[in-house]
Amino acid sequence: MKEEIMQKQWEEAVQQACARIAPVWPLDSFVAVNPYWGFVEQDFAETAVYLHRLSGEKLFLDRSWFRQQWEAGKMRIEDVQAAAADFAQTLSSSEVHRYLRREETPPTQPLALLSNVLHRPDAPALEDFLLDQIGQFLAAYYDRGQAAWTRPGAADEQGLFDAWRQYALRNRSASVIGIGDIRRILLQVPRESAAARQWALEILQIPDGLLSDYLLALLKSIGGWASWCRYQVWQAELQGKSRSDLPELLSIRLVWEAMLHAFASPEKRKQWRNGLCRWQHGEIQPLQREMDLREACLRALEKNFRQGIARQFHRRREDSPVSSATRPRLQAAFCIDVRSEVFRRHLESVMEDAQTIGFAGFFGVPLQYQRAGECHARGHLPVLLPAQMTAQESLPGNLQKKRLGRLRRRAEWKQFKTAAASCFSFVESSGVAYGFRMLSESLGWQQPSQAPDQAGLSADEMRQVHPVLADAAFTGNAEAKAEAKTELAEKILRGLGLTQSFAELVLLFGHGSTTTNNAHRAGLDCGACAGQTGEVSARVTVDLLNDAAVRSGLRQRGIAIPSDTVFLAGMHDTTLDQTQLYPSSLAPAPELLQEVREALQRAGDLTRLERITKLVPGVSDSQQAERLLTWRGKDWSQVRPEWALAGNAAFIAAPRWRTAGANLAGRAFLHDYDAKKDADFAVLTLIMTAPLVVASWINLQYYGSTVDNLRQGSGNKVLHNVVGGLVGVLEGNGGDLRVGLAVQSLLDGYELRHEPLRLSVFIEAPQAAMDQIIAAHAVLTNLVDKRWIILFQINEDSTLHERLPGGGWQTRAM
């Protein structure tokens, strides 16, 4: 009986530890993840204390950084004092000065794992060895296309843990490196993951109250792969299934720990136990004070940043340069991605009567996309949501045949190139050709590979390919399908805030990037489309909105789209800031189209000029800027094709007139929202629960990668080593799977290009409505109350009010 209770407690601790790990997506859909997703129910500064104590993980940059910010005038001492007061810390200004001048962190020892204690000076560090061993096995288990000789699994294999056990029983590495013959012990370990965990925990006898911490420390010691296993679980749950990869990984790590226990001397065991005891009763007040003060500095910095933003808000619609025409010439919707802020601003400046809209780049269509000839569809929507309908790639039959033929020949060539028996003769007969290839790739005439969706097709042929959301994607009979389509269209338009005053031409822009030889290409594409370009979503949406039947259905629902209104899909290339428009069933008036094309070109010129200065200083000619950026896109040695979302720190959901003309420097997610059109706050709910959460994911990914790149970032790009084909990257030889962003995406070697600030959220909506939505959604309650985001209300009278943690609003000067 007692045993059962204990086992139940153990399993709870396992669940708890696993819930702390955030997922990581594979390289073909490399979207941003909040690395602290498992901690959002915990206070920000408390998390900093906890992580620092647990494994030395950092949640803040050092004091010296804050000092530099103060010296640069970006942080005021009074603000630090005021923020510190909120943590019940009274500091005089000279105390703040002294604090900033001295670099010190209260000494703490991370929770010592048995593998850390057993470190032998004359042998490779055990933690490195275990990481390599487990990591290597996981890479083989999850391999997605790299190895030609894949891991042979037994027919009765029961999952990750059992597979590992089989593998480890045959693996002699531990005895070679001098640990001992683990196979003898391993034979006693149950094949079933949970039972093996129990077996290990009985041996280890970790003190009560420390178990979930210890388990988390174990997972953190192999944190990247743990995130990968969490991803497997996440994907299964999204589809209503279940998987247990993460607990099974924990079992693997626990069994290792228990096996090491068997080899450890009594003294070492005692040393380890004493360490656990010391950790459990260690003093944490100095660390708490330190983290509180660092958060105070962070808040002072954020305040300064916010003032720069809020100062530019227009107080009255009349003051705003926004178009006041009853019918704009052009409406153009962009993804809320911070990169579109710059382009939108310039587009509005070059074309009078153009109105731009910010909305999540999947336009609210919960799609998955299936390429012709493929049996699996891939998600084309934010990774938080399950797909509900499938769009198909459509192209002429003979073209598909041609494409498959080419790809098959390519596969055949690859086989010839890499097979054990033929790679030698391949080199002798074709190696020389690679000299020419290198030359032409160095000069940008050619790229090492085509963009994933263009493979096997020429640029001309690509034009014949288009995505189709067929009727078959909707359920029910013909009538129900028509109804479902209309409903979807209505949802899209209401989300866009586009229910009247339609322009003659409405553009829906998806966005993508152009990069070469970049393993993280998907990370630069549209996150709202699961790391693909936004083309499919935009084109499918446009086809829906141009459909005559849908339009007549919409009219019955009170949305009258004028018959001369044409929707067109477009693509905004964020690396080159070039745009292209896709043809649709309806065509706009040629002169209007011409005018719009010219405006887009000029907006692109201005955007490029603004952006190039951050990449190549001293360029002031728009043609040169275009040339340089185009070159960066196709240069195979480029590790910094664009700064992507670096610098992001604000999210604004308000009518465009508030921010029109304001230079937000590509640091703000702009979502259009008009509370007047949203009687039941359904749109507000959607914005706060989806785009806002995604923006905070992005923001905290940048934050985490910056403050602790070793654990939450992917290190140095020049050392990246793609593992498992599409699984992820290692840094160098082996070690952990790396998550997050590379140093090159954050730092130009001399200066941080991403200031690690939390997301400041501005929403123009009634306080009561927001309070209600926050209360109804645990995620939002956590994010706001535990200070992972800072929320402000923009009131109708243009005043700003900060949402206090725990409830209540306080007026802040604008």
Added chain:
Amino acid sequence: MNTNLLTAVTGGLLLITPLLYILAALPKALPGVVSAQRYRARIQFVSIAGFLLALAAVVGYALGAQGDFVLFALPLPATAAHLDLSVQLNAMTMLLAPLVSFVLMILARFSVEYLDGDRAQARFFRLLALTGGFFLLVTIAGNLGFFTLAIIATGFSLHRLLDFYDDRRKAIMAAHKKSLFSRAADLFLLLASGLTAIGAGTLEFSKIAVLAQSPAFPWQLQLAAWFLVFAVILKSAQFPFHGWLIQVMEAPTPVSALMHAGVVYSGAIVAMRMSPLLLREESALLFLGVIGLLTLAIASLVMITQTAIKSSLAWSTVAQLGFMLLELGLGLFYLALLHLLGHSLYKAHAFLSSSSGVDQLRQLKPQAEKGGFATWLLGTLLGLAASMGLALAFALQPLGHPVTLAIVVIIGIAMSQIFIKGALFPSWGSRAGAAVLAVLMMLVYYVLHILFHGFFGPDFAVTVSNSVHYQVFAAWVMLTFLFLSWIQGPGRMQLPVAWQQSLYVALYNGLYVDLWIERIAYRLWPEKFAVEKQGPRMEFATLESDEITNTAGGGR
């Protein structure tokens, strides 16, 4: 033009390039943008000039430059030999010098943007130039002593590139392992040089070649041949001394490319330069071939189990070097040269573009069936028949010479991979297309084979004997390739699952050899690796902190 003058000019052209590289690397490499920009501009310029100079030297050679160009000779005490600063002007040099300067040119260009923003970029370019310059000397050296000194210098500057990120424990480990094997190889080379100097009275490759033909063959030269073979095995990362090569991705990608596309051939180069001596001591040569065959069989199987792209590429290099040594062992020096050329260019490209694999895997995958034993057998027979046919058509006389037969069989088995894959295509048209491709590739191969024989054959006049040893060895080679093709194809599926698993685990872990070596290295030099694990330096440089790193790292 006067032949002597032409020779002097051509040799001079070849010598200027490495000197330019070394001169360009003289200024101090400071951290910071300014130094980096100067350094990279200068090295890029030198690299382009170097390639053009090498091409000019080829023109000089085509116009009739020949023999050795000796800049100056240093008499060696206690022997009749001289340590010459000399360039051997033969076809092989005319292939190697442009090849290496070309790769260096590509690498220099690549590293400009790739390491842009790295605070130590200037230091990187400095080391790249030094390593490149010294290695260019290796490729043109006409004298064993000169060669040895140049390769030692290359090793030392390469070492600094390998632990370019010296806060990485694994980088230090890899660099350290590399230097262990490198020093051992250097020692063998020095011994071989000494013995040659004593036994032959000269260190000039061309003179050794002449002496090796003479009836007398002193024991010093015999021993020198064996030491040379040991040096080649160590320098070429042959099994079980391959560990250092498969871990060099702890340094920036261009360094991996430089290693795998250049420096790692130093062993093969010296073997080719000294081929007359090795042919004379045939058992040493045969030993080299056996090690090569063993390595290629193991490494090519390990390669296809690897899950990380750079590890797979590194194992592939080990295998490819094994193949090159096999060709050397079979006395097919001109083919080894063809292999060196092709592999150098291919592997440099493969490393530099290694991040593109993701794009390729994201592409549409046509449905592929797996062929059975029958398909494999049919494809292999077709391949062998076609290869044999072409070899006969090119008058290579495979039937009389076991060594040539082995090559013909290797090509047949290799091209049969295309037949096997093609046999599974859905239509007869595409199957025919695959067959045409296979035959075409064979044709390309044989044409290159003939061309290289024509151009470079004269550099390596003698071939191996048709002894029983060689007949047995050739048979062994053919069987090995047949086995490799079978085990990767239908073979492993035919084994019992437990065997499959055991074999897989052993191969995937590289037969654990590297762990042994790592353990020994730790035993002997524990303090070397006591580096704390750190994150990348995310501190935000201020002028002062730059100064600090400057004084601390300025001497590097």
